[in-house]
Amino acid sequence: MKIEDVYIWDINAKWLGISPFQLMENAGAGVARIIEEKFGKNLKVAIFCGTGNNGGDGFVIARHLSFENNVTLFLVGDEVKIRSEEAKHNWEILKKLDFVKIKVLKDSSQIKALDLKGFDVIVDALLGAGTKGEPREPIRSAVEKINEYAGKAKIVSVDLPSGYPSSVRVTCDFAVTFQWDKEEYEGFERIIAKIGYPKELYHLVGPGDAKFALRKKGEYKGQNGKVLIIGGSENYFGAPYLASKAASYLVDLVYLSMPEESARRINDPDLILRPVKGKNFSKEHLEEVLALAEKVDAIAIGMGIGLSEETKEFVREFVKHCKKPMVIDADALKVIAEDLSVLRDKTFVLTPHAGEFKILFGEKPEGSLEKKAKLVTEKAREINGTILLKGAYDIISDGKTWKYNKTGNKGMTTGGTGDVLAGLVGALLAIGNSPFRAASVGAFLNGLAGDRVKEEMGENFTALEVAKKVPHAIRWVVEF
Ligand SMILES: NC(=O)C1=CN([C@@H]2O[C@H](COP(=O)(O)OP(=O)(O)OC[C@H]3O[C@@H](n4cnc5c(N)ncnc54)[C@H](O)[C@@H]3O)[C@@H](O)[C@H]2O)[C@H](O)CC1
Numbered sequence: 001m002k003i004e005d006v007y008i009w010d011i012n013a014k015w016l017g018i019s020p021f022q023l024m025e026n027a028g029a030g031v032a033r034i035i036e037e038k039f040g041k042n043l044k045v046a047i048f049c050g051t052g053n054n055g056g057d058g059f060v061i062a063r064h065l066s067f068e069n070n071v072t073l074f075l076v077g078d079e080v081k082i083r084s085e086e087a088k089h090n091w092e093i094l095k096k097l098d099f100v101k102i103k104v105l106k107d108s109s110q111i112k113a114l115d116l117k118g119f120d121v122i123v124d125a126l127l128g129a130g131t132k133g134e135p136r137e138p139i140r141s142a143v144e145k146i147n148e149y150a151g152k153a154k155i156v157s158v159d160l161p162s163g164y165p166s167s168v169r170v171t172c173d174f175a176v177t178f179q180w181d182k183e184e185y186e187g188f189e190r191i192i193a194k195i196g197y198p199k200e201l202y203h204l205v206g207p208g209d210a211k212f213a214l215r216k217k218g219e220y221k222g223q224n225g226k227v228l229i230i231g232g233s234e235n236y237f238g239a240p241y242l243a244s245k246a247a248s249y250l251v252d253l254v255y256l257s258m259p260e261e262s263a264r265r266i267n268d269p270d271l272i273l274r275p276v277k278g279k280n281f282s283k284e285h286l287e288e289v290l291a292l293a294e295k296v297d298a299i300a301i302g303m304g305i306g307l308s309e310e311t312k313e314f315v316r317e318f319v320k321h322c323k324k325p326m327v328i329d330a331d332a333l334k335v336i337a338e339d340l341s342v343l344r345d346k347t348f349v350l351t352p353h354a355g356e357f358k359i360l361f362g363e364k365p366e367g368s369l370e371k372k373a374k375l376v377t378e379k380a381r382e383i384n385g386t387i388l389l390k391g392a393y394d395i396i397s398d399g400k401t402w403k404y405n406k407t408g409n410k411g412m413t414t415g416g417t418g419d420v421l422a423g424l425v426g427a428l429l430a431i432g433n434s435p436f437r438a439a440s441v442g443a444f445l446n447g448l449a450g451d452r453v454k455e456e457m458g459e460n461f462t463a464l465e466v467a468k469k470v471p472h473a474i475r476w477v478v479e480f
């Protein structure tokens with residue numbers, strides 16, 4: 001788990017109804033409990049707080065410890081800079097208390113003059129996961145002041161030693177970090193305090209994942225990704241169109257390559273049509289489509305592409321030679337099922353439903369969520385890529401970990417929602433997400449759009465309506 005996951009978990013916890021107030025209370029209570037377990041009671045405690053939520057945890061620690069200890073709290077910085085509701089709330093409570101001594105230190109000279117002799121424990125709640133760069137004044141002076149007492153007082157850091165990973169950091173006896181250890185942490189002892197997260201947060205895709213997936217890379221045209229959609233055949237033109245439409249809400253440029261016969265049916269200014277001669281894709285188109293692939297950031301291939309022999313050869317050769325991240329969907333899955341070695345050294349997401357999964361891997365996913373997740377994880381590891389198994393709960397795995405998505409509804413079984421999904425995953429790849437996050441968040445947004453349509457129209461709707469609701473799903477995520 002990385003520090004970034006802290007923010008994803010908090011947002012997803014809020015989505016489940018677990019408020020930041022509860023998390024902060026549990027965080028502070030956890031640290032207070034560990035301090036008393038380790039050092040006893042009737043302690044003289046100094047708590048240094050910043051103005052972020054790390055400081056907010058310190059406010060809660062002060063309240064919990066004040067019950068049987070002598071607590072002095074130093075706020076380093078101006079209280080007007082305390083931003084979050086939960087930190088402000090805990091600060092306001094502290095200001096009503098009389099047994100906790102509060103000192104606001106706004107400039108470094110005040111901090112440098114401090115004498116902390118006689119304190120048994122010093123709590124470092126200055127900076128946590130929101131630290132950017134080396135500690136700036138006046139926090140820096142507080143870090144240096146605390147370090148003067150290393151070895152004289154017990155120093156306990158909240159979440160991580162303030163200043164970490166820079167060299168100007170608190171030398172703590174240990175840090176109390178929350179819920180799980182972070183892979184970036186090293187060089188200091190950690191004790192874990194749970195803060196009330198349910199196990200689902202390990203696996204459930206939520207707005208937290210989506211927020212991180214949607215942050216735009218750059219401001220200029222084309223920096224926000226270019227995607228190529230390859231699909232359609234003499235019988236199908238809707239599928240690649242749906243994928244392109246959905247993708248167009250997330251990236252700057254959508255190239256749509258399909259046979260000219262069916263391409264004639266598409267006239268959408270949002271898409272850059274690149275038709276190929278004839279009725280179906282075939283090997284003769286390989287050169288020009290690979291050249292097109294060179295111009296984009298990611299590809300989605302397979303929607304409505306058909307299974308004629310000439311097309312199967314095209315798909316196999318394209319996948320073999322394509323160097324860009326790919327979503328392989330629908331008929332293209334059936335093509336590569338004949339020889340999975342075409343996936344070697346590729347970056348890809350496979351988007352099978354249960355039937356296609358069976359064709360690919362010879363086993364139908366069934367049973368409990370965990371049982372299916374285990375199978376998907378195993379197969380993803382075998383092919384060294386990401387699998388998005390579509391279903392009532394979508395299951396995503398990159399072979400290392402797995403997530404599941406619960407958005408969406410029975411109306412989504414209508415044809416074409418899989419095409420919308422493939423377009424979304426391709427677009428999320430194109431704006432720079434890992435295959436695992438692109439697949440997880442693609443499933444989440446697709447279901448969210450479908451839920452929006454259901455709210456308005458009930459459960460009988462077409463996939464085009466789902467594609468058109470993608471912007472609403474995006475807005476909901478951004479505003480969450
Ligand atoms: N899910 C959890 O693990 C929970 C963690 N909690 C605590 O929340 C902090 C993260 O809080 P956040 O407000 O995002 O950031 P910080 O408090 O760490 O710091 C931001 C604060 O500090 C200023 N700042 C940033 N960098 C510097 C710098 N180099 N020098 C000086 N000042 C800096 C910035 O302007 C902000 O004011 C996490 O660590 C946990 O302790 C939740 O309380 C409960 C759930």
Ligand SMILES: [K+]
Pocket residue numbers: 054124125126127128157158159160161162
């Ligand atoms: K800290």
